[in-house]
Amino acid sequence: MAWYEFLVGFHAEKKEIVNAFLISIGADAILDNEDHFICYKNNPDNLEEFCEQIRDLPGVKGNIDYNLCEEKNWNADWESNYEPISISDICSIRAEFHPKNLLAQNEIIIRPQMAFGTGHHATTYMMIEMMNQIELFGKEVLDYGCGTGILAVFAGLQKAKCVTGVDIEVPAIENSTLHRELNNLDPNSIKFLLGGLDVIANEKFEVILANINRKVLLQTKDGIKQALHPNGLLIMSGILEEDESLLVNHYSSDFHLIEKKKKEDWLCFLWRAKN
Amino acid sequence: MAKEVDAFIKLQVKGGQANPSPPVGPALGAKGVNIMEFCKRFNAKTQEQQGKVLPVVITVFKDKSFEFIIKTPPAAVQLLEAAKLKKGSSIPNRDKVGTVTWDQVKAIAEDKMPDLNAFKIESAMKMVAGTARSMGLVVNGTPPWEA
Numbered sequence: 001m002a003w004y005e006f007l008v009g010f011h012a013e014k015k016e017i018v019n020a021f022l023i024s025i026g027a028d029a030i031l032d033n034e035d036h037f038i039c040y041k042n043n044p045d046n047l048e049e050f051c052e053q054i055r056d057l058p059g060v061k062g063n064i065d066y067n068l069c070e071e072k073n074w075n076a077d078w079e080s081n082y083e084p085i086s087i088s089d090i091c092s093i094r095a096e097f098h099p100k101n102l103l104a105q106n107e108i109i110i111r112p113q114m115a116f117g118t119g120h121h122a123t124t125y126m127m128i129e130m131m132n133q134i135e136l137f138g139k140e141v142l143d144y145g146c147g148t149g150i151l152a153v154f155a156g157l158q159k160a161k162c163v164t165g166v167d168i169e170v171p172a173i174e175n176s177t178l179h180r181e182l183n184n185l186d187p188n189s190i191k192f193l194l195g196g197l198d199v200i201a202n203e204k205f206e207v208i209l210a211n212i213n214r215k216v217l218l219q220t221k222d223g224i225k226q227a228l229h230p231n232g233l234l235i236m237s238g239i240l241e242e243d244e245s246l247l248v249n250h251y252s253s254d255f256h257l258i259e260k261k262k263k264e265d266w267l268c269f270l271w272r273a274k275n
Numbered sequence: 276m277a278k279e280v281d282a283f284i285k286l287q288v289k290g291g292q293a294n295p296s297p298p299v300g301p302a303l304g305a306k307g308v309n310i311m312e313f314c315k316r317f318n319a320k321t322q323e324q325q326g327k328v329l330p331v332v333i334t335v336f337k338d339k340s341f342e343f344i345i346k347t348p349p350a351a352v353q354l355l356e357a358a359k360l361k362k363g364s365s366i367p368n369r370d371k372v373g374t375v376t377w378d379q380v381k382a383i384a385e386d387k388m389p390d391l392n393a394f395k396i397e398s399a400m401k402m403v404a405g406t407a408r409s410m411g412l413v414v415n416g417t418p419p420w421e422a
Contacts, residue, residue: 003297017410020351023287023328024360030328031298032285040298058410074300077307078339116311123315147311213315215291215322240319 003069004044006054008037014059021057025050040069073113082112085119090132091154093119096182106157109182110148115167115175117147117211123237126261126268127151127211130235133259134207134270136160142205142227144220145212145238149176149192155209156185165192166199197223204229210236214243218250225254228273233258237268278336282306286331290324293317307339320345328352346390350403351410353383358412372411377419380404 010018012035022030022039029040044050051064073079084094084101092104101107112118119125131151136158143152146165149172155163165176176192193199197220206229210217217224217236224234234255239247244267248257255271262268284302293299293314303310313333321329330346347353358373377400384391384399393399397420404414 005297014409016349016351016406019287019349020355020410023348023352024355027287027328028289029298030287031302032287032330034285038298042296069297069301074295074304075310077304078309081307081339082309112311116315118309118311120309121312121315213319213322215325238315238319243319 002043004041004047005067005069006039006041006051007065008039008054009061010036010059011061018057018059021059022054025053025057075113079112082118082120085125087119087125087128088132090128091157093150106154108150108153108157108179110150110179111175111182112148113171113175113178115148115169115172117150119150122263122266123211123268124150126263126266127209127235127237128154130259130261130268130270131155131158131209134233134235136207139206140204141207141209142166142200142203144197144208144210144224145216146176146192147172147211149179151209151211152176152190152192153179153183153185155207156180156190157183160207161189163190164200164203164205165190166195166197167192168194168196170194196220197227200227203227204232206232208232208234210234211238212236213238214240214247217247221251221254225273230273230275232273234271234273235268236271237266239267239269241265241267278338278340280334281337281339282335284333284335286333287328288317288331290321290327290329291318292326293321303333303335303341306335308333308335308341309339313341313343317343317345347386350383350387350391350406353386354379354403354407354410354412357383360412371413374413374415375407376415377404377417380407380414381419 027039028042031038054064084098086092091106092101093108117124136155138161141155141160141163143165146152146167149165152163152165173192173194180190259270295310331343333341333343335341357375357379360373380400380403384403388399391399391402407414
């Protein structure tokens with residue numbers, strides 16, 4: 001993924017028009033700095049040609065400078081400053097640089113990078129609360145869209161028999177693997193695979209964790225059902241309150257709703273697969 | 276007490292596809308915001324507009340928390356879509372490169388009313404029609420207030 005940024009000046013009265021044309025020629029994103037735009041393009045086929053296209057747009061002023069964007073962990077500043085978090089009295093999540101929480105029943109150590117899930121987000125928080133309410137000991141667990149792998153790690157700490165985490169993002173798999181090591185979990189019982197539900201082939205699980213989003217959850221209901229044992233449990237989050245009825249209607253044909261949680265405007269559901 | 280604002284960040288990113296790469300990563304990362312949290316929320320809110328470039332204004336507070344508002348695309352972007360044109364005329368007054376209808380102008384004006392400095396739909400339509408003309412688009416027909 002090579003991102004390029006193009007500095008685009010414009011005549012003030014033409015700002016909106018330049019904005020529209022940048023999108024029409026294929027800008028992937030734009031940062032609006034009031035008196036100029038920074039236009040972003042991922043893997044342009046031909047850099048010079050794209051520059052020329054921008055230069056030719058009506059309202060564009062001056063030369064177009066471009067740079068290859070630096071590849072780095074942009075989240076580093078937040079990561080170096082964040083506070084440890086306690087999820088009810090269930091577990092404490094902290095970085096290596098935070099002091100150990102002596103009162104916590106469970107402790108997860110994370111070094112979050114460019115993947116989602118640190119426990120600070122309402123969805124991760126509720127997922128862990130819901131996981132704590134069911135029996136994970138000795139279970140076969142799938143963490144679908146594992147992000148930082150935090151849920152898989154929690155399942156491992158709860159002595160699940162085996163845990164598989166899948167994610168379509170390479171950084172997520174790298175970060176999950178790192179978290180398995182930081183928490184001294186056995187790589188033979190916790191594995192992380194790059195991909196979607198297709199990579200688990202015909203494996204079946206007793207518990208599926210899915211903190212993703214409404215779109216993916218709606219699209220992959222059949223795949224989730226197929227990967228669950230009869231009567232298996234599904235914990236899902238990443239759903240906004242406004243999407244509740246859509247999701248519940250979609251899942252009710254194949255799953256019994258057992259419990260719902262709400263935190264801020266996010267929801268978390270516990271389902272049991274119908275036979 | 277209201278939280279102290281550190282910065283406003285104006286971005287345009289594709290619906291449902293925000294990720295920590297540029298520009299989201301550098302723009303928010305520099306302010307110490309948890310980028311992944313922004314992405315999760317933005318993507319959840321924009322799933323219906325997957326792949327469409329959407330303006331978002333992010334307010335970053337001194338305590339590194341944030342709020343954001345997703346706006347509808349600028350009138351000029353909507354006009355290009357309405358005219359099904361890729362690129363407007365480079366000499367707007369000489370080359371007429373496409374057409375839009377007054378109904379389309381009205382729909383865009385209604386959508387952008389909150390952002391336009393107009394109290395009446397008619398004034399908003401005039402502004403949108405003006406933008407259309409300056410892009411080389413002809414607004415077909417008679418304005419509804421003259422019909």
